[in-house]
Amino acid sequence: MAVLPDTAPRPVRHASPARPPARRAVDRWAWLGPLLPAVATVLLLAAPVGAGDVSASGKMTPADAASGVLVAFCAVRALRARTRPLTAAAALVLGAPVVAIAVATLAAADPAAGVAGFVRYLQVFVLVPTALVLLLRTRRDFLVVAGSVVLLALVQGAFGVYQYATGTGASYVGENIRAVGTFGPSDVMGMATVVAYGLVISVGLALAPAAPGSPRRLRPVALGCAAALMVPLVLSFSRGTWIATVLACSVMTVLAGWRQAVRILAVTAAAGVVLVGGAGVGSQLISDRVASITQVTDAPDSSVTDRYSLWAAATDMWRERPATGVGLKGFPAHRDGHAALNLSSGSDTDGAGQSFAREPLLSPHNMYLLILSEQGLIGITLIVGSWAALLAVGLSRLAGARRAGRGTECGLIATGLLLWQCVDFLYADIGGPSTVLTAMLFGLAAAWALRPEAAR
Template sequence: MSLAATPVTPRTASPVLPVVAVVALLGLPSEPGGDGGATPADALCALVVGFCAVRLLRQRRRPLSRTAAVVLGLPVVGIAVAAAGAASPEAGLSGTVRYLQVFVLVPAAVLLLIRDRGDFRLLAWSLVALAGWQGAVGVHQYVTGTGASYQGQPIRAVGTFGPQDVMGMATVVAFGVVCAVGLALGRAPVRQRVVAVGCALALLVPLALSFSRGAWIATAVTCAVQSALAGARHALRAGAVTVAAGVVLVGGLGVGTALLQERIASITQVTDAPDQSVTDRYTLWAAATGMWRDRPLTGVGLKAFPEYRDAHASLALSAAGDTEGAGAAFRRQPLLSPHNMYLLVLSEQGLIGLLTLAGSWLALLVCAVRGLARARARARTHGGPGGLDCALVSCGLLVWQLTDFLYADIGGPSTVLTAVCLGLAAWWALAGGCAEEPPGRAPGRARAGRHPREAPAR
């Protein structure tokens, strides 16, 4: 018997591993007081896109189907028009690069590097693992009083992102919850579903301690949608588990502190007695709407919102927020965006940009839901998982992002993860949803003789 090691071939090493490396890199601490420039994760994303391009050239195959090219390429139209109307060439160039990275190039690269459902599940579990790490850091910050400042107390869980990206940990943990819920509701092996349920429940603690109302709302809406898509029986079970988890968190573990209860209650007080953060947000929304009225078709140009903000905002705007804690000194953080992705696009890119960008997202969601319907039909006809877990993860990520964009926009190190999740969802919507999983084979393992992506997607 030969003791020689089996050589690693391109078929044994998944091409999605560089994307997993991007996810892992987001677990490293961010530089305190960073100004939101390029991060190591952004640089690695550029290498992933280059790696994907070289791989396509070596394989000499058509990169994307016609439908995938149209859906993923649609935002380019609005971005190009808005870049032409930017206040300066530098702003136009930097804005174009950022939007293309987040909404076109990285999602397309992730789509092309995922070979099958096994690669999809690997990337989904890596998101759960990153959420677990960031959540553990966040809980430690809350317990030890070393988090970001919240109402004068250093208790806000922000993970390794620091107070300069106060939404970073909440976004990462929410993505982990959505992935875990999708994996738990699918027809996967029992052990995997049990682990996924445990991860989802554990991640609810750091999500609560993030004090992020937008992330709470988006996660609750998404989990409800995932449960409904999985079927009535799964929806009832998920509801029962959620109620039980809430009782344990609030009562048994003491997570329901006065500040947390006050934060939850403030969700219903955004019109009656809004706090300053809500007032600032309303004022910024009104300013974005005013910019759109001035230039309804093309907007004021990429990265031009800060320049036009004061001309359209009322005196109720505080113009900056205070940030400190989690290893960073006190700092006044200027409010340079409306904290609403749809209004940011509408103000800077106009109706053309909003229709092309939001149209691309809605097309992905429609294709993902159609793929989910096919997966359920396959599971009923042939048995087995049928890719239902992948479908629920994809639909969940899209629903979460589209809901969260009502309260947030792109910016900060965690934005890279938005691009990765869009690519993950795009693979199912544009390629994986119509792929058959050969019977008698473990979920996610690729057939040895043929690359699943060689067959053109719809």
């Protein structure tokens, strides 16, 4: 039987008109547009902050305003999508702190201060992290935001090294040599925190195996950034930041494998030798500061003694009100009634373009004790439990990423940042302009733990 040829007319294909080069460039980089609010929130922290422009004064910094735009943008984007933006587990982990913060606000003796604290806690631990979970949908998105943190750290670190070299930094043992970046002596931990974040991210990129499609020079550049950021980190003279960075990077090294660890440790040792050997007279100050870490019990200095007194005061506040604490922003009002008589009235700040001032001690300089004293067992269970859940799920995702061979760098960065913050909270708490970057850190950790597709 003969087969008839197909005589049906074939559709005529018309060549699509060539798009102009400008339009092709716009289409190529269109994916970057939604990330601009997040990147702006990070990079605006490079703007100088005047004296008193801290959270305690109630003033909003440009980075705080940008974080508000980020939250609003992600909320509108989620509403327009008309889909459930979060899984049930993600909503539980991110929403648990809201309950604790609301209860502590109701327990506050000063309603105005309680509301201010409610807004700040909501921004740092709920709204900004949730916004990043909704925003970061791919591995590329994650790395862009993380890369902006490294860029900020390099800028702040370079300014901090300049302050040390020229004697224009914050006052330390009678000399204006302490590197504080653009944050000034009123937020003496700001630059150290930013630089440590950038260092942890750089180490995570250097430890992770090269992913398909990644630039070949990414790992050498990351190693260079990590080595460069060690200098301003040391010149910050921040003992708590040093401890948190060493522990976080050590754990990341173990999680990544021992082969990469040898290279990182070699670079770290070489950079340390160059740093101490080239610091000249400053090397003695650095050595004394490092040695003081082991003297916090035998021969503590005045700052350590004050911290012990503040910790004891926070514990006493919790014993009085174990369930709800004294309420948000209640620590300063109850401090004198619980602190020892040897507690200083404040800490002296000077240098870095600001005149001498005495900063009052308004917190216990320990985030866990601050939550315990102001929010009680309810707060410490729900808020710290949320962090523990993010860490546990993040570690599980990292193990899966290593088996699958993709997204390892995102997992190492997220896990390292969260570990760093959990350790640093033993010696510090939220406060100051750099706090908004802490919110971004929790957002990166939450995005990794609660959006597994972000590793693709």
